Amino acid sequence: MQTKLLVALFAVFTLTACQKAEEAAAPALEQAREAAGQAADSASEAAGAAAEATEAAAEAGGDAAAEGAADAAQDAADAAQEAADKAKDAAAE
Secondary structure, three states: OHHHHHHHHHHHHHHHHHHHHHHHHHHHHHHHHHHHHHHHHHHHHHHHHHHHHHHHHHHHHOOHHHHHHHHHHHHHHHHHHHHHHHHHHHHHO
């Protein structure tokens, strides 16, 4: 009987400790989600700026080298946006 009581008490203490840990971690998780959202927004803005720069470079240069550089910049911006979106999704989970 005493063993069952000790096991029950241990379970209650463990549950309480888990709840306290979850409560303590909640603000940090919220901050991480906000930071990920801001990073995704920044990446989106950077991708937009890269797209504009790509168009300007293609219009100004008109040659294959300028277009190649512009395409590479756009690809890099797209990859940055995708990474930021994945980070935001991971933080939301």
